Amino acid sequence: MGITRLNAYAGLATAYLITDQAEADLVTSNVIPSTQIPLVIQDKTFKTVSDQWGDPGDLWYPSVYEDTTTDTNTGRWGRGGSGISPLPIRSCVPEFFSDTILINGACYPYLNVEPRRYRFRILNGSQARGYNLQLYYADASGAEADLAKPGPPFIQIGTEGGFLPAPVVLNNPPNQTQRDAKGAAIFTDPNAYDLLLLGAERADIIIDFSDCEPGDTLILYNDAPAPYPEGDPMDDYYTGNDDHEATGGAPSTQAGYGPNTRTMMQIRVVPLTGSEDPYDFNETLDLLKSALPIAFKDSQPAPLSNNVGEFVKGVGKTLNEDFDEYGRLIQRLGTITQNGLNNEGNPTWGRNYMDEPATEIVNNGETQVWNIYNLTGDTHPIHFHLVNVQIISRAPFQIDSDGTPHFDQIGPARPPDANELGWKETVRMNPGEVTTVIMKFDAPAPPPWVTMKTSPRTGGYEYVWHCHILEHEEHDMMRPLIVNP
Ligand SMILES: [Cu+2]
Known part of the structure; x- marks a missing residue:
């Protein structure tokens, strides 16, 4: 008690995959692919300077300001010209949004996929950051998402509570976070996001890469404001973002470098080995429309209320x-x-x-x-x-x-x-x-x-x-x- 935020931040996070007969039947019948890849997402921040608190590459948590020696704005977490001296040691922060996304413990990882279906088990294990996950083809550099070129759609089949009662198609095309004039997300529109996961939320999705060509590159992309939904531009890192040094934030991110909280993972399509997938996206979706309600019924309690969408006094x-x-x-x-x-x-x-x-x-x-x-x-x-x-x-x-x-x-x-x-x-x-x-x-x-x-x-x-x-x-x-x- 009182150190969960530090334990989760200092350590690696992982997940248990829990299975049952209803799921095994879906795999055996090839309705869902047997290849499943966990994606455990955390955000971390790495020190860039040496001081009494550590060295470049060490994990940094906002317990101290990084630049404690001068009143300039050097360092990503300088005092921002506050003039306050000495700066206080912070006992706690309301929330912490880091600047670098790790997936399965790696920064900016890549994943090789064949032109076939994969199942991804996604967990948001971050301190406070939410993710609005989308998939795009990469631009010519291979490092950035081409927001005009959506990748294959997602079929979501489950949440942290188990199977959904029906498959849900997302990223078809991707819904980028809609923002008002001040840059805040418009959360009252239930379609104002794509696959939105706040802390501890999980998603079980299928992506069919069979329409991709070997040599294609895709980018798993996030544009959720942090904090959600209002968003502080200082917590949104992407190539060419505004320079926030004057207020104690980060300089603009240079192309090909971090920090970047939008470009999460590169997916490289490699040639098919072995036999082709028996089902494509449309066939998978059709099969799931009949099979998933049965798997839901066989593995989950019946819903407690039919009044979905109505206010019920409680x-x-x-x-x-x-x-x-x-x-x-x-x-x-x-x-x-x-x-x-x-x-x-x-x-x-x-x-x-x-x-x-x-x-x-x-x-x-x-x-x-x-x-x-x-x-x-x-x-x-x-x-x-x-x-x-x-x-x-x-x-x-x-x-x-x-x-x-x-x-x-x-x-x-x-x-x-x-x-x-x-x-x-x-x-x-x-x-x-x-x-x-x-x-x-x-x-x-x-x-x-x-x-x-x-x-x-x-x-x-x-x-x-x-x-x-x-x-x-x-x-x-x-x-x-x-x-x-
Ligand atoms: Cu809260």
């Missing part, structure tokens, strides 16, 4: 942004019962992880609907332990000019995206929206040699729900989830 929860006792920005979970005033003297609904009493208490086997009102300016990937949830709807709610939210005044609800149907365990919750989820709290039946222990603090089986932006979950966007035996 238990009210809130996502809150406050300042802690040291004046540091803090993100917290809460209920819709006001919890006093925050450090600025404004009403808050947020509670710390250890605040008594626990507020999420359910009975084993109970089904609940939660309406989670996001009072902050960020989209939070809210992650549920123990349960997978079904998204019912997202809808706007009202906040008065004095900041008072109205937990009853609901605008028109919209359904989850097609690739959010079925089961999810990490759900994007957008600012100004109430996200409604339904879930059934079935505590697992342990094997006979394991004794289920109740929590001395709360008397129940204790789980958690939390934001999966790592800097948020630790400060202090997590609450206990108590299941009464």
Whole structure:
């Protein structure tokens, strides 16, 4: 507790691939390809200067300013001419968006593919960064995406909750992030992104490269704003981006060099070896339209609600942004019962992880609907332990000019995206929206040699729900989830 963000950052991340008979049947019948490649995505930042904190190539985390010796703007994280001396050591940061994307632990990797179908198991293991994944052919340099030349489409068949009830075609053509005049993403349009993954979200996709020619080069591309959805241009690195040195940021990225958070991975098409794939994109999609609903039914619980797209009144929860006792920005979970005033003297609904009493208490086997009102300016990937949830709807709610939210005044609800149907365990919750989820709290039946222990603090089986932006979950966007035996 308190070092998750550092452990995840310092170490390599990987994933477990969990299988079952429904999946094995799809592979045996060649509906989905047997070749699957995990893509574990993390963002990291590497030091460029030697100082008392380390050397070039070492991982850098924003605990110190890189340039601590002069008041110039050298270094990517100089003091930006602040004039403050000495600069403070930062105890925590609200979030951390790095400048270099690693896939399976490698910077700017390439992958050889044959002209056939591949299955990719994608995990966003980043601290805070989201990805709007798209695929394009490379330009003449081979290093940059040609945004006018889309690559093959994706067929998404699953999420972190398992198989989808129906296949979803993405990158057909790619949806680049739509931005308003200020550069903020327009998230209220459910089609304003392509394959969007915030922290801990996962996607199971099939790409058919059989229309590509050996020698073709493709680029896996991302243009999600960070933070999502407003976006700070200083966190968006690409060739020719604006020079941000005057405000303590990075210089413009030169062609052929990093940092670059848009150009993620190069895919090189090599000649086919062995026999051709039995099915192409259209045949695969047709087969999945009949086979995936069956695999979903055989491997997943039935959906709990048919009211998808409608607002259903349930238990009210809130996502809150406050300042802690040291004046540091803090993100917290809460209920819709006001919890006093925050450090600025404004009403808050947020509670710390250890605040008594626990507020999420359910009975084993109970089904609940939660309406989670996001009072902050960020989209939070809210992650549920123990349960997978079904998204019912997202809808706007009202906040008065004095900041008072109205937990009853609901605008028109919209359904989850097609690739959010079925089961999810990490759900994007957008600012100004109430996200409604339904879930059934079935505590697992342990094997006979394991004794289920109740929590001395709360008397129940204790789980958690939390934001999966790592800097948020630790400060202090997590609450206990108590299941009464
Ligand atoms: Cu968060």
